[in-house]
Amino acid sequence: MKIKLKKIGKYLLFFLGFLLLWAYFYVILPIWGIPFNGPRHGLPPLTPAWALEAWLWEDDVNTAAYVDTLLAGYAEHDIPIRTIMIDSPWSLRYNDFSVDESRYPAPDQWFKGLQDKDYRVVLWMTSMINSHSKDTEIKEGGEWFDEALKKGYLIGQDNQIKWWKGKGGFIDYTNKAAQEWWQNRQQQLFDWGIDGWKLDGTATLFRSQLGPLPFFYQKGASGWLTTRQYMDLYYREEYQHGLRQNPEFVTLARSMDRGYHPEGFAPIDASPVNWVGDQEHKWLTEELLAEDEEQQDIALAGVQGFESAIDNVLKSAAKGYNIIGSDIAGFSGKTIPPRLYIRWTQFSAFCGLFLNGGHGDRALWNRTDEELRIIRQYTWLHQELIPYIYHYVVAAHHGGTVLQRPIQGKYHYLFGESLLIAPIYKDELKNKVQLSPGKWRYWFDDRSTIHGETTFDQTFPLDEYPVFIKEGAIIPMDIQRDYTQLGDTSSQDYITYLIYPDISNQFTIYDTETQAETKLQLDRTATAISLQFSGKKISHILRIHLEQRPSQVLLDGQVIPAYEYDEVKQKLIITTSIYEDGQYQINWSSGATQKPQQ
Numbered sequence: 001m002k003i004k005l006k007k008i009g010k011y012l013l014f015f016l017g018f019l020l021l022w023a024y025f026y027v028i029l030p031i032w033g034i035p036f037n038g039p040r041h042g043l044p045p046l047t048p049a050w051a052l053e054a055w056l057w058e059d060d061v062n063t064a065a066y067v068d069t070l071l072a073g074y075a076e077h078d079i080p081i082r083t084i085m086i087d088s089p090w091s092l093r094y095n096d097f098s099v100d101e102s103r104y105p106a107p108d109q110w111f112k113g114l115q116d117k118d119y120r121v122v123l124w125m126t127s128m129i130n131s132h133s134k135d136t137e138i139k140e141g142g143e144w145f146d147e148a149l150k151k152g153y154l155i156g157q158d159n160q161i162k163w164w165k166g167k168g169g170f171i172d173y174t175n176k177a178a179q180e181w182w183q184n185r186q187q188q189l190f191d192w193g194i195d196g197w198k199l200d201g202t203a204t205l206f207r208s209q210l211g212p213l214p215f216f217y218q219k220g221a222s223g224w225l226t227t228r229q230y231m232d233l234y235y236r237e238e239y240q241h242g243l244r245q246n247p248e249f250v251t252l253a254r255s256m257d258r259g260y261h262p263e264g265f266a267p268i269d270a271s272p273v274n275w276v277g278d279q280e281h282k283w284l285t286e287e288l289l290a291e292d293e294e295q296q297d298i299a300l301a302g303v304q305g306f307e308s309a310i311d312n313v314l315k316s317a318a319k320g321y322n323i324i325g326s327d328i329a330g331f332s333g334k335t336i337p338p339r340l341y342i343r344w345t346q347f348s349a350f351c352g353l354f355l356n357g358g359h360g361d362r363a364l365w366n367r368t369d370e371e372l373r374i375i376r377q378y379t380w381l382h383q384e385l386i387p388y389i390y391h392y393v394v395a396a397h398h399g400g401t402v403l404q405r406p407i408q409g410k411y412h413y414l415f416g417e418s419l420l421i422a423p424i425y426k427d428e429l430k431n432k433v434q435l436s437p438g439k440w441r442y443w444f445d446d447r448s449t450i451h452g453e454t455t456f457d458q459t460f461p462l463d464e465y466p467v468f469i470k471e472g473a474i475i476p477m478d479i480q481r482d483y484t485q486l487g488d489t490s491s492q493d494y495i496t497y498l499i500y501p502d503i504s505n506q507f508t509i510y511d512t513e514t515q516a517e518t519k520l521q522l523d524r525t526a527t528a529i530s531l532q533f534s535g536k537k538i539s540h541i542l543r544i545h546l547e548q549r550p551s552q553v554l555l556d557g558q559v560i561p562a563y564e565y566d567e568v569k570q571k572l573i574i575t576t577s578i579y580e581d582g583q584y585q586i587n588w589s590s591g592a593t594q595k596p597q598q
Contacts, residue, residue, distance in 0.1 A: 040232060042269030044322035044396045045239075047352075048248040049512035050120050051196070051273050052323065052386050052393070053082035054379050057357030059331070062089060064104040070362060071119070077365050078481070079376045080383045083120040085198055085252070085357060090123060092138045093145075094130040094165050097185040100137045111192040122196035122252060123189065127203055127234045129153070130168035131160060141168070153178035155225070156218040159208050170206060173233040174222035183241055190242075196250040196273075197238055201257075201265060203231040235266040252353075255316035255324055264319050273353055274324045276312035279304045281333035281360055283340060283427050306330065306344055307425045310411050313351060317404035317413065322396040324404065325353025329360060336360040338371050339427055339462065345375045346465040347423050349382040350415045352389060352403050374463050377483040384484060387476040387495055387509050392416055394510045409434030409455075418473035419443075422466035429459050431466055439471035441500065446545065447570055472502030474520060476509045479541075487541065494575065496541040501529050511536060533582025544572040544586070554585040 058070060067084060074081045092098045099107040114121055129148045131141040145168070148154055154169035161167070172178045206227045207214045216227045225233075235253050242249035253266035255274035266274065282305035304312075309326035316324045328348050329341040348354050356362065356379075364372045392403040405414045411423045412434060420440060422433045435452040442450070444464045449471055460466055469475070475498040479487035487496055495509065497520065506521040517535040524530075531542070549565040550572060556579060564573040572586070 040228075040267050041264070041320055042267065043399055044268055044320070044393075044402070045270070045272045046397050046515075047272040047323045047393050048250065049386060049390055049393075050082055050248065051250045052352065052389050053354070053383055054080050055083040055085055055122075055353070055355045055357065056081045056362065057085035057087055057355075058362050059087050059357070059359050062087065062103060064107075064110050071117075073363055073365055077372065077376065079364065079379055080480075081119070083122055083195070084114065085122045085124070085355075087124045087198070087357075088165065088200075089133075089136045091136065093136050093141060094128055094133045094168065095125050096129075096144050097125075097189060099189075102137060108192055111189075111194065115193045120195040121193070122198055122250070123194055124198040124200060125238075126163075126165075126200045127171050127173075127230075128163060128165070128168040129171055130166045132168070133166040135165070148178075148181070151177065151181070152221070153181055155206075155220045155230070156208055159218065161205055161207070163202055163205055170203075170218070170230065172220045173230075173237045174220040174225070176221075178221070179237070186241075190245040193246075195246065195248065196252060197242065198252040199235060199238055199254075199266070201254050203227075203234040204261070204265065206230040231265065232267050232270075236270040239270045239272070255321040256312045256319065264316065264321065268320050268322075271321055272323065274316060274321050275353060275355055276309055276316060276324065276326050277304075278331040278358075279306065279309045279327060281330040281336045281340060283307065283337075283425070306340060306347075307411075309344075310347065310423050310425055314404065314406045314411060314413055317402060318406050320402060322393065322402045323352030325351040325355045327358040328354070328356040329358065331358035333359060337427075338368050341367070341371055342374050342462055343424050343427075343465075345378045347421075349378040349385075349465075350419065350421045350467065352393075354379065354382045370462065377463070378465075380481050380483045384477045384479050384486070385475075386512075387478050388416060388418075390512055391476075391507070391509055394515060407436055416475075418470045418475055420468040420470065422468075424460060424466065429461065430457050431460055432457055433466055433468070435468065439502075440468040441471065441545075443467035443469055446500075469498075469500060471500055472505045473498070473500045474505055474507035474522060475499075476507065476520075486543065491541060494539045494541045494577075496543060499531075499542060499544045501544065501546075508535075509538075527588065529584075529586040531582075531584035531586075533579070537579065537582070539577045540575075542572070542574040542576075542584070544574070545570055546572045546586075548588065550586050550588045552585075552587040554587075555579060556581045556583050 056070065071081065071084065090100060090104060092100050101107060104110060111121055129145060131145045133139055149158060153172055153175060155172045156169065160169050171182050206218060207216050208218050209215060217224050239251045242251065250272045252273045252275055253271050255264050255271065256276055284305045284307050313324050313326060325348055328344045329336045361367060364375055389403060392401060396402045401417060403416060407414055409422055410432060411425055413421055415421050420436060422431060424431045432455065434455040435450060438452045439449040440452055446469060477486065477496045477498065479491035479496045482488040501522060501524045504523045506519060508517050508519045510517060518538050519534045521532045547570055553560045553563050553574065560574065
């Protein structure tokens with residue numbers, strides 16, 4: 001009896017071992033990689049500065065006339081928009097790259113007209129060649145699909161899959177002739193000046209079938225490919241081809257989405273801009289029951305809420321993605337709750353990607369006055385933070401600090417090295433804040449410091465947000481308006497530095513076209529502050545936090561007679577257009593020291 005039990009145990013162990021090996025090679029390798037695809041990620045690309053500005057899109061009407069109406073309304077109400085994203089359906093079939101002129105008449109003139117107005121245009125696409133498309137002008141693939149099938153441009157030949165926009169096969173990126181055919185179809189759009197693709201996630205569906213079972217491999221021109229290998233080809237090939245057409249081209253790619261791809265969708269080195277999705281117009285995530293999992297279409301059902309977006313953005317950041325955002329107010333649903341729209345906008349102001357769009361009313365002037373006022377304010381705040389954000393674009397590209405880093409505290413993160421964000425993820429004015437070590441100042445009242453390593457509850461009115469400035473910070477901004485109360489339209493030709501002196505610090509900004517450096521070095525003693533500019537000369541405004549008016553301010557050894565000191569806000573404000581060496585000396589009278597606040 002004992003011998004039989006031992007034999008059964010050996011067979012059982014053998015079977016379990018075989019099962020684990022099968023799961024590893026059949027499931028883990030094709031979907032996640034070795035191990036979990038850590039080695040496939042490189043460094044983030046140099047995201048062009050235009051892609052850091054505000055994006056807008058809608059997914060209810062999908063016509064040129066409505067896009068024009070939206071853009072005109074945003075301009076009239078002074079809400080900055082740089083990029084207009086055109087989501088599906090815009091083509092005649094998926095993905096034939098032929099514009100549906102019933103939706104977008106005279107597309108050559110329309111696209112070029114948007115460019116003439118200094119908008120950037122990003123179009124939605126996937127890697128699918130459809131034999132049947134659900135919501136396009138032409139439903140059947142016809143000669144276009146038959147040509148791709150006959151010439152062997154589809155992986156797996158006639159192995160088609162159903163996806164949320166119909167049914168089709170995958171373009172074979174390992175087939176040179178297929179790539180040329182595919183890129184030739186795209187060329188007209190490049191000639192019209194498009195600036196990017198939104199690469200939606202069909203590559204995750206790459207598979208064949210073994211009867212009722214999915215098999216995560218297909219055979220292309222170069223041999224067998226796993227799901228993960230095909231995903232990487234999709235993201236890398238479309239990004240690199242776009243760059244050959246336009247050196248400031250971007251792809252908007254998925255980074256993290258729930259727990260299904262813990263290694264991330266797009267490889268980081270082919271991810272200039274990332275979004276997480278798709279969320280519903282709700283605050284908290286709706287938990288799915290296990291038995292309902294197969295019936296849910298994540299992309300369309302929008303089973304995730306705002307909390308899920310925050311969580312996925314931070315998980316993406318922890319993985320190493322750099323410029324990340326989510327669909328502000330959520331992708332799916334009909335009605336957007338006003339407070340949700342406001343809080344989601346505020347969170348997005350402190351993300352790399354500011355992406356306002358999806359289903360629901362995006363015409364803010366039709367919504368409440370409070371929404372319009374606050375969303376405009378935070379859209380401008382994000383826009384004005386771009387010199388600060390772009391520093392981390394360059395830094396991360398060279399292997400340095402990424403823009404967002406999760407820290408202790410519920411969804412807390414550092415935005416750069418100087419700002420701590422404690423996102424509001426519930427429909428409540430009170431939020432718990434956990435400050436890291438050091439001294440911090442509240443963004444909306446920075447006159448006093450708060451000691452770190454402390455946790456407290458604070459009430460945040462709808463027009464304020466949990467943002468804390470690290471003592472010693474240097475934060476460069478491009479102030480354009482007075483909505484943030486850090487300047488006004490007269491600040492437009494200057495870089496405004498928010499400076500909180502604390503012994504010594506330095507910050508480098510980069511020219512967004514040439515990456516030429518401008519460095520500001522700060523040193524502080526008990527009786528003076530020195531500031532030294534080096535590198536490319538720039539016009540600048542210094543907003544230096546000082547507890548009292550200085551006795552003397554010098555620039556390059558010469559006394560500056562005209563400067564402003566705001567007694568209430570405790571700010572020394574110096575505006576400089578031209579300088580020689582860029583050496584400032586700020587003194588105060590003996591006996592009146594300017595000690596950092598305790």
